[in-house]
Amino acid sequence: MPTLRDVKKRIRSVISTRQITKAMEMVSAAKLRRAQARVMQVRPYSEKMTQILESLAAASTGELSHPYFEKREVKKQTLVLITSDRGMCGSFNANLIRRAQEWLAGKDKDKVELVLIGKKGYDFYKRREWPIAGKFMDWSGNLDYGRARDIVEFLTGRFLKKETDEIVIIYTMFISTVRYKLTTVRYLPVEKPKVDEIQHGRIEYIFEPSPENIFTELLPRYALTKMMTSLADSFASEHGTRMIAMGAATKNAGEMIDTLTLQYNKARQAAITKELLEIVSGAEALRS
């Protein structure tokens, strides 16, 4: 049986923990709202861009060629892993890292390299055998256009210099506050849009300038947009998961406080009863 003082101390510590988790929950909720709005804003742009890309592919006659499309024999693969910078978000990072580990399993470490976005991923991989080609950390959960561009320049640079032949991103696609989907997607070379027969004859577009020229303009933007959407999705998922995790923690702390308070009251009552007994029996002893 713990003493009264012990129980009281625990209650106090649980109360302050609850305060912290409660505050974190609210901060995450606010950040989530912003991140979610961001996701919703970026999506239409990237959808329209994909649409134009498809129209171009469908309408242009010759074989489309652009360095971003170039499929080479894969001698080296790059894995871009987008994790969060901070913890306290349930199994979010654990899930991402597990997915990355699955992807890496059985691969030769001379044939892959890692690019880590977010501190948690870096913390995990910095002491492991896989070579790290780049890291981008300390985002504090905010999407920064300039930094997204730095990442894209870094990645496309490596690809164009043939330092890597294939780039794959592992990130979480945001579905709702409580749901996200672990996603593995090829970033470079860009998948050529599929053109079927019906689509081919659908619309006869006029191009100004030529489709090839538009492609040269479009693809770098497409690469940037894809990175932006992946990052926006990841951040929104991170905040959503953290909010849920902290909500659960707050609830658990509340329950714990209730049980502890009950225990405390019982212990106090027991102590009082014991004292009374002692006094009564002492008085009895004196009287006789």
Add this chain to the structure above:
Amino acid sequence: MFTLSIVTPEKIYFEGEVSSIIVPGSQGYLGVLTDHAPLITAVNPGKLTVKDKSGKEFILAVSFGFFEISSNHATLLVDSAEHLPDINPDRARQSLERAKQRLAEHRPEIDSGRAQRSLERARNRLRILREMKG
């Protein structure tokens, strides 16, 4: 009448029915009316003129992007779009100066393409402001 949506990476800037637009295409300005033939073009920084159903004109400054129209659905995909009253002349002037300075310095760590684009954007904003005043 046809529908126009102006989409930027930040948001859907505009979506609605318009009667005509003049787009700053990379090969020169082009007017688009209802039932235009399907077209895809690159867009350079310039002045976008939108005429709505009642014939009222709106002037916007747009930057790099793409324009697509097919079966009376027009999409303008641009890095930024600003309605004339929202353009801040001081900011435009500042970024013009900054871009000029960057280009003049010729430092290797500066992305000259980026600076050049920024310069063109700022010039475009100022040009439109001047035109509208005069």
